[in-house]
Amino acid sequence: MSKTSPAAKIYMALVFVFLYAPMAVMTVFSFNGSESTYVFSGFSLQWYERLFSDRATMDALKNTVILAVVSAVVSTVMGTLAAVGINAMKNKYAKTSVMTVTNIPMMNPEIVTGISMMLLFVFAGALLNRKNVLGFGTILIAHVSFQLPYIILSVLPKLRQMDIRVYEAAQDLGCHPVKAFMKVVFPIILPGIAAGAIMAFTLSLDDFIISYFTNGPDFQTLPIHIFSMTKKRVKPDMYALSTLIFAAMFVLLILMNIAQAKSDKRQKSK
Secondary structure: OOOHHHHHHHEEEEEEHHHHHHHHHHHHHOOOOOOOOOOOOOOHHHHHHHHHHHHHHHHHHHHHHHHHHHHHHHHHHHHHHHHHHHHOOOOOOHEEEEEEEEHHHHHOOOOHHHHHHHHHHHHHHHHHHOOOOOOOHHHHHHHHHHHHHHHHHEEEEEEEEOHHHHHHHHHHOOHHOOOOOHHHHHHHHHHHHHHHHHHHHHHHOOOOHHHHHHHHOOOOOHHHEEEEOOOOOOOHHHHHHHHHHHHHHHHHHHHHHHHHHHHHHHHHHO
């Protein structure tokens, strides 16, 4: 086994410092006793207290979480079914064409997607004689549309690794196709489904550009709320909020890795 050179270790250390130093600074200054962004004047929880007493920020956070959960659930169900359908396709050219179309939302610039969806929703609202058509429904459709490719690409590799003869054997033994899928296929592709769902959830939390063009005046997400604050000055309570979100995502990532390791261990033992 080859040893890692000191230069490689230094390089990796610099990469991790570059990635996580901003988050460490943000976490430290979220406990700052003053509004200074470069002088730490003492430990304090005042910004966390102000955060939870800020009604507008809490409403934006609630909207963001609701949107992320609902869009992740919808896109996970639709993406899993789409992945199963794509995997079952026999025509090679048709499958390639479908995968090419599936990858377009990932390659397309977000600003193009956001503007085109806004125009589509406004046009549909004009056909239906509806004003103020933009709202929770439109932003939900927009989020599901750009989350679907990630779900499909997370589930497809698990389907390709599965031995289809196990599913066929379950059907030969009298199991209904739907029941055979839930008993045989679903446990095998569950890690891919979970990974795709978590990715969809985090993508929804993070999205700004598409949300900016497709949201309405009655529904504001957290990224849009923070953007509106940058016109004046971002207060340190946003450091506190960002720290809490980072901690939640970090814990979620650890739990996902633990679940993935246990799943791989069970598959190896079988």
